[in-house]
Every structure is written in C-alpha cells, then in structure tokens.
Amino acid sequence: MKVKIDKDTCIRCGACQALCPDVFEYDDDGIMDVKVTDVSDDLVEDVTDAKDGCPVDAIKTEE
Numbered sequence: 001m002k003v004k005i006d007k008d009t010c011i012r013c014g015a016c017q018a019l020c021p022d023v024f025e026y027d028d029d030g031i032m033d034v035k036v037t038d039v040s041d042d043l044v045e046d047v048t049d050a051k052d053g054c055p056v057d058a059i060k061t062e063e
C-alpha cells in the first residue's frame with residue numbers, strides 16, 4: 001500500500017499520528033507528513049484506520 005497526505009486539506013489534528021506513529025509524523029514545520037510512502041504489511045491496518053479516522057479525508061492510499 002502507498003500512502004500520502006494532502007497537506008492543503010490536512011488540519012493538523014494529530015489523529016493519524018496517534019493511531020500510527022510509525023507512519024505519520026509532524027515535520028519540522030509542524031505539518032503532518034509520512035515517514036514512509038510504501039507501507040509494510042504489518043502497518044496496513046493501522047494506516048487504514050488512520051485514513052478512516054481522518055476528519056477531512058486528507059490521507060490518500062492506493063494498492
């Protein structure tokens with residue numbers, strides 16, 4: 001699975017990082033970013049939960 005964040009849509013709420021800190025992390029400018037773009041199989045469920053929980057649908061994934 002590939003993952004990215006639409007930074008223009010993200011409201012920086014931090015929910016995705018709380019759910020999956022191995023993938024989502026604030027960058028030095030306080031903007032949420034991904035640490036990896038190719039998600040390992042063991043993190044797919046957490047990333048999917050983060051995507052489903054994003055209040056503004058800013059997390060984009062593709063297989």
Ligand code: SF4
Pocket residue numbers: 005009010011012013014015016017032050053054055056057058059
């Ligand atoms: S859950 Fe969505 S809005 Fe909140 S920080 Fe993550 S990407 Fe941004």
